[in-house]
Each structure stands twice: as structure tokens, then as C-alpha cells.
Amino acid sequence: MTVRILAIDDSPTMRSLVARALRGAGFEVFLASDGVEGIGTLADADPHLIITDVNMPRLDGFGVIEAVRTSGSHSGVPILVLTTERGDDLKARARRAGATGWIVKPFEDDQLIAVVDRVLGR
Amino acid sequence: MAVPDDFREMFFVECGELLESLANGLREMEEPGYDKETVHAVFRAAHSIKGGAAAFALTALVTFAHRFETALDQIRSDRLLPDARVMAVMHRCSDCLADLVGAARQEDEPNTAQMTALLDELDRLSGEDKTGFGFVPLALDLSPPVPASGLVIRFAPQPDLYLSGNDPLALIHALRRLGPAEVALDASAVPLLEDWTADECHLRWTVTLTGNIAPEVIATVFEFVEDCCEIGISPLSADSLPAAEEPASFTPVPILLAVESAGDPADETAIAEPASGPGPQAARAVAAEAGATIRVNLDRVDRLMNMIGELVIKEAMLSQVIDTVGLSDNLDVAAGLDGIRQLADEIQDSVMAIRAQPLKLVFQRMHRILREASEATAKPARLITLGEQTEVDKTMIERLVDPLTHMIRNSVDHGLEDEVTRQRRGKPAQGTVTLSAAHRSGRVQIEVSDDGGGIDRGRVREIAESRGLIAPGTVLTPTEIDQLLFLPGFSSKQEVSAISGRGVGLDVVRREIMALGGRIMIHSVEGQGSTFSIALPLTLAVLEGMLIQLCDQTMVLPITSVQETLRPAPSALHGIGQAGRVVANRGDLIPIIDLGCIFGLRDQRASLDDGVLIVVETDSQRRAALHVDGIVDQRQVVIKSLEENYGRVAGVSAATILGDGKIALIIDPEEIVLSCAGDAGLVPRVLSANG
Known part of the structure; x- marks a missing residue:
């Protein structure tokens, strides 16, 4: 079965990098360029995992988490936050918001895949 | 990270856009009553550049973007007042960031002097000490002694684990991949059915991993859940059995059973069901990057533009042939030709619109x-x-x-x-x-x-x-x-x-x-x-031209410089000095230039009784009446560089190909008028040095 991942990032470069890494590992990847678009994609993509950037126009990463967690049908989907910060502040914030985990930029492709695999239990 | 070049290029293109919105945002921030969202957008721009730069290991760029971003963050959280002094520094930071991006793109050394000076200023502004990146290295608060032959991991999630989307099953999977593992489930905390809810986790596990495994690796597995789980790691003593470590109530259960009972039902469904929901088409539509624009290599557009140039020429040739065989009076032929001409015009406009940029x-x-x-x-x-x-x-x-x-x-x-x-x-x-x-x-x-x-x-x-x-x-x-x-x-x-x-x-x-x-x-x-x-x-490719006859040559005069055409009465013509001739027109005296002489097509000036005078105005608002033999047509011509194909010719800006396949020169009125300024005696001599 193909595992579907929704990646939300306002930077086309980051989107492409994430998509490339995930597709290379055999995932089906859906992309959205901000939180609003990401939430709009939720029903269609029906993802097993969401990877979202934090700083985005319209709806940021925390907004995405909140929206997903209260979405009913997708409230249990694991969400990884993509961030440049390694500080405890952000982790705590992400946790409070209901994030499953985080990936610190920059990352190697295998690091990303390792985290994704871990969260998905693959 | 080894990243292919096209991603790099994509990053720099993105940087260009981000830098632009950053600079725009900073300018908006100087307007009274600016939108708070502007500061967020500016912050995001700096942040995105930092994020991308980190992916490409552009250290200087990351360092600088990070400090810049920190200052912007202080502004957006009202900890730093964006007064004129601060904004001046912000602008310079935006410039510096642009320079660093430029240097990175060219793979040049970044200008560290400029950067260091600005970093110091940022520090002064924000009153911070230099804490470098402000990135705190990942802290591992789990530090059991180095294991001898294995580890016993006790893992007791809090009931709300599922709320974060974490799945204990996934964590146990991750542990099992580290080495041979025995997993014991403790279901003792599971409440009675009437109190049981599916979205709470009441199970606990003990995993015994054998092999030489660093505790840090285990810490990584639990990285995301260390706050919502009780985790205990202890070395596996050679003679201790996993069960011996457990409280009495722990009942070992095969892992598969644990799996089936542990998962969040909703989550399980999501993983277990094949892709039944979205059809492949919908998936493709979503997966395709949103937006109605595509990037096209400029060469392709140039080629298209050239082909349209050829089309314009071919159309002119066809029209000439139709004329020659005497079919131009045939209404059907004329209508067909008109259609082609119109279409060629429209295609040309469309391609120009593609090439056009604000x-x-x-x-x-x-x-x-x-x-x-x-x-x-x-x-x-x-x-x-x-x-x-x-x-x-x-x-x-x-x-x-x-x-x-x-x-x-x-x-x-x-x-x-x-x-x-x-x-x-x-x-x-x-x-x-x-x-x-x-x-x-x-x-x-x-x-x-x-x-x-x-x-x-x-x-x-x-x-x-x-x-x-x-x-x-x-x-x-x-x-x-x-x-x-x-x-x-x-x-x-x-x-x-x-x-x-x-x-x-x-x-x-x-x-x-x-x-x-x-x-x-x-x-x-x-x-x-x-x-x-x-x-x-509007374009460098096509020009609206007036086709003129000059001796045996057809030449083109850009229509934009033509003011009017005259066949003056003899009384309007006057001689000035030895060689100068002027024409009186609407109260002005306009010097006459014989184009045939200028281009060496004839030795003697033609009589003004024949031919036409075309009044042109140049850049410098200097006017002259060009004497030509006749006006042939007015039409669009395709500009072909003479310098590329032949060499520079004085008084000629370019060339074109006419309908009969012959080459016609496109006249540069400015140069002609300036070079003949002395001849007419009305224009200060000094300016002829310009031509």
C-alpha cells in the first residue's frame, strides 16, 4: 500500500526538496504552499502523515496542527513540524499544539526518511 | 546535503522573490499605520532564505539571515521599535542579505566585513550579546550507563499520547529495528469497559533489546514523546530476565496482540485501508504544484519570436507574389491574406506578452x-x-x-x-x-x-x-x-x-x-x-516602419520618428549659405537632408521638384526634412541586427528583409540628423561630434 504524505511549506525549494526525498523513498507526496491550502487538501490527500513548515502566510504550522487535530476524520494523523529552530521553546510549543514530532532544517534525505519511518512505524 | 543543481537554481530564484518582498515590506513598514501582517511577511522572507540556505550549507547566509530574522522577530513582537534608525539598519541588512545571496549564487566569497559590521549593529540594536546562532544543540536528558549486553526499556505513555498523533506501535517498531527485541505488554492499567475510551492509551510496555546499543539511539526513538511518556532505560544485566524486572502485574503479551489492541482505531483505518478515497486524477491535480504559471527557458521564447519574424517576412513575400501574378484584386485571396496578416499580428502580440516583464x-x-x-x-x-x-x-x-x-x-x-x-x-x-x-x-x-x-x-x-x-x-x-x-x-x-x-x-x-x-x-x-x-x-524584434524609395534602394524609416511628409511649394524652399537648404513649414525653417547623398547613392543632390520630404524629429527634438524619392508603404518589419551579421554602418540602426526577399536598411534618423547638423548650418557644430 502506498503511504500518502502531505507536505506543507511556502518555500518552493523546501517543498521540492522534501518531495524529492519522500518520493525517492516510495511515498506518495501531496504538496501545499501554505496552511490554508494544506487544510483544503486534507480530504483529497487523506494523508497518513503531514509534514508542515512553521512560518507560513495565511495559516502557520501551529494553525495547521490545530485544524487537523480538530478535523474529526483526520485528527489522529501524525504531524511533523519542519523547523530551523532546535531550541526547547519550539519543541514545547509544538508539543502543546499537538505535533507528533519535528524535523530540524537542514536535514539529510535519510534523516527525514528515518523520522518519517519512525513516526509511521515502518 | 548533496542537492542537485536545479534545486540550487530554484532556491536562488525563490530568494530573488523573497528578497523583493522583504525590501518591499521594509518600505511599507516606514509608512504610517502599516499592516502588522507586513512585518510577519518580512520576517517570513528572511526566515525562508535562512531555511533554504541551511539546506545548501551556505553558512554565512544562514548566520546573517538568522540574526536579521531575530531582529525582525523583535520588531514583530514589539520588543524593538522600528524607528528611522532601526529601519535604516533593516534596509542595509536587506541589502546585505541580497549581496550574500548574490555571492552564494556566483559561488563567490561573501563580503564578511560588511556582514560583521551589520551583525554588530544588529547586536547593538537588540541589546543582545552574541550568542551565535541561538540554536541549542539537541539535549539528551537520558543518560544511563553504557550497556554491557543490552538495554531494558520501560515505556509507559500518558493517556493523552494519541492526541499528538504519536503511535506506541510505531515506537516499538522503531525499537525492534535496533536489534533483537522482546516486547512485554502490561495491560493492567486498562480501565473497565464502561470507563474505557478509544482515544486514550493505558498500555505499558517493556522492551528488552540485546546487543550493544547506545542509549542516545534509544533517546532518538523517544525524541518526540519524552514529555508524554515515562521512559526508563537500564542496562541489561547478564543474568536478569526481562520479566524479572517487571512489576508482578506485568503480563507478557506477544507483540502482535499488542499491536492490534494498541492502535488508535481511526489511525489504523487510515493506514490499513487501500487508497480508496481520492481517485488518481484528484491526486495528480493536488500533487501538481499550485499556480497557473510555468517557467520556460528564454531560448525557446526567443526561437518563437524569431519564427514569428520569419512568418511576418513570409507573409510579406506571399503578398508580393500575389501582387505579381495579378491576384491581388481577387476578393477571396485578399481576404485570406488579410486573415493571415491579422493572425501573424496577434501571434506576435502574444509572444511579446510572454516576453514582457514589469x-x-x-x-x-x-x-x-x-x-x-x-x-x-x-x-x-x-x-x-x-x-x-x-x-x-x-x-x-x-x-x-x-x-x-x-x-x-x-x-x-x-x-x-x-x-x-x-x-x-x-x-x-x-x-x-x-x-x-x-x-x-x-x-x-x-x-x-x-x-x-x-x-x-x-x-x-x-x-x-x-x-x-x-x-x-x-x-x-x-x-x-x-x-x-x-x-x-x-x-x-x-x-x-x-x-x-x-x-x-x-x-x-x-x-x-x-x-x-x-x-x-x-x-x-x-x-x-x-x-x-x-x-x-516595446520590442526589439519588430518595428513599424515607413518604406521609402531611394535611388534603386528601398529603406525603412521608423514610423515613430516621422512627423509628417511634405511636397513643398517652391516658394517654401530657401537656400542658406553655400550648401544649406531649408523648407519653411508652419512657421519653422527645417533643414533639408538629401538621404541619397548621405548614403552615397548619388553624387549630386536631387532636385527638390522630385521626391518627397519626410519631416523627422529626433531625441534631442531636432527636426530635419529628409529628402527621399518616394514613399512605398508602411508596414511592420522584422529587425535584423546589422552589426551581428555584417558590421556597423553609419546612419543605419539595423536591417530587415522585405517581401521580395531583398534586404532593406533601417535608417537611424538621430544619427543622420546629427551628422548633417553642420551641413544645414542651423545646428551648433559641436553637436555633430556626437554622431
Whole structure:
């Protein structure tokens, strides 16, 4: 079965990098360029995992988490936050918001895949 | 991370857009009552650049972007007041960031001196000490002693684990991948059925891993859940069995059973069900990057444009053939030909629209130029840009950067007065330079104007005389004095200040504009300021031309320079001096130039009884009546560079191919008029040096 991942990032470069890494590992990847678009994609993509950037126009990463967690049908989907910060502040914030985990930029492709695999239990 | 080049290029393209929105945002932040979202957008731009730069290991860029972003964060959280002083630093940071991106793109060494100086200023502003990146290394608070033969991991999630989307099953999977594992489930905490809810986790596990496994690796597995789980790691003593470590109530359960009971039902469904929901089409539509634009290699568009040029030529040829075989009166043929012509026009317009880009791309860059010029000359100044959305051909955009840069610097340096003088004249201390663009009668008009003192014509005259550009005492009109600014050699290194100088004078600006098929004019009012106007063709590929007959040649005159055509009465013609001839027209005397003689097509001037006079006006608003044998047609012609295919010919700007396949030269009226200025005796001799 193909595992579907929704990646939300306002930077086309980051989107492409994430998509490339995930597709290379055999995932089906859906992309959205901000939180609003990401939430709009939720029903269609029906993802097993969401990877979202934090700083985005319209709806940021925390907004995405909140929206997903209260979405009913997708409230249990694991969400990884993509961030440049390694500080405890952000982790705590992400946790409070209901994030499953985080990936610190920059990352190697295998690091990303390792985290994704871990969260998905693959 | 090893990233392919096309991702790198994509990153730099993205950086360009981000830098633009950053610079725009900073400018908006200087307006009173700006939108708070602007600060967020500016912050995001710096942040995204940092994120991307980190992916490409561009250390200097990351360092700088991070500090810049920190300062912006302080502004957006109202911890730093964006006053004029702070904003000045922010602008310089934005410039520095642009420089660092530029250096990274060129794979040059970054300018660390500039960067360090700004970092210091940022530190001063935010009153922070230098804590470097502010990135805290990942802290591992789990530090059991190094295991001898394995680890026993006790894992007791809090009931709300599922709320974070974490799945204990996944974690156990991750542990099992580290080595041979035995998993024991403790279901003792599971409540009775009436109290049980599916979204809470009441199970606990003990995993015994054998092998030499570093505790850090285990810590990584639990990285995301360390706050919502009790985790205990202890070394596996050689003789201890996993079960022995458990409380009595722990009942080992095979892992598969644990799996089935542990998962969040909703989550399980999501993983277990095949992709039943979204059809492949919907998936593709979503997966495709949103947006209705595509990036196309410029070469392809150029090729298309060339082919359209050929189409225009072929159409002209076809029309000629139809004429020759006497079919042009046939209504069906004429209608068909008309259709093709119209279609060719439309295709040409469409391709031009593809190549067209808003002048915004150049205009945006001028803010920085102005800021730097203003700082260098200590003259407070602001730049207003109007008509940024006016579109011109992409090639032109690139080639406008240098001339406009020079003109903006020139406006600040030579146009604007210093602060004291301005105040004495009752002007605001801050000078204003306006950069505007608009479409005007088939051309693009770009104006650079300042509210400075206007051209000091007495001084210009002095300089021109001292440099031997004009004879002392030459009688010149104000417009003619202004034109002196464009003479090569007017500005010299001693006179030009560090900022607008660099050994480049307005003559170079003028040459560059002319190379684009444009022209430049000055309008200056003493005490009120000067305006430099540039008129550019919409495209470099096609030109609306008047086809004229000259001896056995057909030549093309750009229609934009043609004012009117005359067949003057003999009484309107006058001789001046030995060789000069002028025609009286609407109260003006216009010098006559015999184009046939100019191009060496005939030795003797043709009689004015034959042929037609075409009145042209040049950049410098100089008029002349070109004497030609006849007017053949007016039509669009495709511009083919003569310099690329043959060489430079005086008085000719380019060539084209006519319907009969013959080559026709496209006349440059400016050059013709200037080179013949002396001949007519009406124009100061000095200007002929220009041609």
C-alpha cells in the first residue's frame, strides 16, 4: 500500500526538496504552499502523515496542527513540524499544539526518511 | 546535503522573490499605520532564505539571515521599535542579505566585513550579546550507563499520547529495528469497559533489546514523546530476565496482540485501508504544484519570436507574389491574406506578452541605489516609483539596470541640492526622486525626475567651454545647453564625485538607451528640478516602419520618428549659405537632408521638384526634412541586427528583409540628423561630434 504524505511549506525549494526525498523513498507526496491550502487538501490527500513548515502566510504550522487535530476524520494523523529552530521553546510549543514530532532544517534525505519511518512505524 | 543543481537554481530564484518582498515590506513598514501582517511577511522572507540556505550549507547566509530574522522577530513582537534608525539598519541588512545571496549564487566569497559590521549593529540594536546562532544543540536528558549486553526499556505513555498523533506501535517498531527485541505488554492499567475510551492509551510496555546499543539511539526513538511518556532505560544485566524486572502485574503479551489492541482505531483505518478515497486524477491535480504559471527557458521564447519574424517576412513575400501574378484584386485571396496578416499580428502580440516583464523588476532595485547614493552624499532623499507594472521586453529589463542606476545616482548627486540649500529655498529637507513608467503611443516612457535645483546652465556652459567642447561665446538655446550633458567628455573624473561617477558619464547612458532603440531627453526648470525621459520601443524584434524609395534602394524609416511628409511649394524652399537648404513649414525653417547623398547613392543632390520630404524629429527634438524619392508603404518589419551579421554602418540602426526577399536598411534618423547638423548650418557644430 502506498503511504500518502502531505507536505506543507511556502518555500518552493523546501517543498521540492522534501518531495524529492519522500518520493525517492516510495511515498506518495501531496504538496501545499501554505496552511490554508494544506487544510483544503486534507480530504483529497487523506494523508497518513503531514509534514508542515512553521512560518507560513495565511495559516502557520501551529494553525495547521490545530485544524487537523480538530478535523474529526483526520485528527489522529501524525504531524511533523519542519523547523530551523532546535531550541526547547519550539519543541514545547509544538508539543502543546499537538505535533507528533519535528524535523530540524537542514536535514539529510535519510534523516527525514528515518523520522518519517519512525513516526509511521515502518 | 548533496542537492542537485536545479534545486540550487530554484532556491536562488525563490530568494530573488523573497528578497523583493522583504525590501518591499521594509518600505511599507516606514509608512504610517502599516499592516502588522507586513512585518510577519518580512520576517517570513528572511526566515525562508535562512531555511533554504541551511539546506545548501551556505553558512554565512544562514548566520546573517538568522540574526536579521531575530531582529525582525523583535520588531514583530514589539520588543524593538522600528524607528528611522532601526529601519535604516533593516534596509542595509536587506541589502546585505541580497549581496550574500548574490555571492552564494556566483559561488563567490561573501563580503564578511560588511556582514560583521551589520551583525554588530544588529547586536547593538537588540541589546543582545552574541550568542551565535541561538540554536541549542539537541539535549539528551537520558543518560544511563553504557550497556554491557543490552538495554531494558520501560515505556509507559500518558493517556493523552494519541492526541499528538504519536503511535506506541510505531515506537516499538522503531525499537525492534535496533536489534533483537522482546516486547512485554502490561495491560493492567486498562480501565473497565464502561470507563474505557478509544482515544486514550493505558498500555505499558517493556522492551528488552540485546546487543550493544547506545542509549542516545534509544533517546532518538523517544525524541518526540519524552514529555508524554515515562521512559526508563537500564542496562541489561547478564543474568536478569526481562520479566524479572517487571512489576508482578506485568503480563507478557506477544507483540502482535499488542499491536492490534494498541492502535488508535481511526489511525489504523487510515493506514490499513487501500487508497480508496481520492481517485488518481484528484491526486495528480493536488500533487501538481499550485499556480497557473510555468517557467520556460528564454531560448525557446526567443526561437518563437524569431519564427514569428520569419512568418511576418513570409507573409510579406506571399503578398508580393500575389501582387505579381495579378491576384491581388481577387476578393477571396485578399481576404485570406488579410486573415493571415491579422493572425501573424496577434501571434506576435502574444509572444511579446510572454516576453514582457514589469519594470518593477528594475525599479525595485533602484530603491537601494537611491539609499546608497543618499548616504554617500549625505543628502536625505526618497524614491517614489510609479507605473511599476508597465511591461517591456525582458531583454530590455536587463539592459535598463545600468542606465537607470546611473541616472538615479546622477539625480541625487547632481540634481538634488544639499539639505541647507533646500531649506533656504523652502523645500522639504528630504529630496524626492521620482521614477515613473507608462505606455505612450506605442512606446514605453520612463522618467527619472528630481525636485532639485534644475540644471545650472551657466555652470554646464563653463564646463563645456573649459573642456573645449564648445567655442567660448557660442550661442546656445537652453535645450542645447542641456544636450551638452550627453557629450562624451563632458563629465571627467575630477569633476565627478565618487557616487555618480565611476568614470561613466551621461553619454554612456545615452548610448545604452540608443542601443535599445530608445531615446533620452532632458527637461529642466531652474530651481524646480530636472526630468530625464527615456522613450523605448516595446520590442526589439519588430518595428513599424515607413518604406521609402531611394535611388534603386528601398529603406525603412521608423514610423515613430516621422512627423509628417511634405511636397513643398517652391516658394517654401530657401537656400542658406553655400550648401544649406531649408523648407519653411508652419512657421519653422527645417533643414533639408538629401538621404541619397548621405548614403552615397548619388553624387549630386536631387532636385527638390522630385521626391518627397519626410519631416523627422529626433531625441534631442531636432527636426530635419529628409529628402527621399518616394514613399512605398508602411508596414511592420522584422529587425535584423546589422552589426551581428555584417558590421556597423553609419546612419543605419539595423536591417530587415522585405517581401521580395531583398534586404532593406533601417535608417537611424538621430544619427543622420546629427551628422548633417553642420551641413544645414542651423545646428551648433559641436553637436555633430556626437554622431
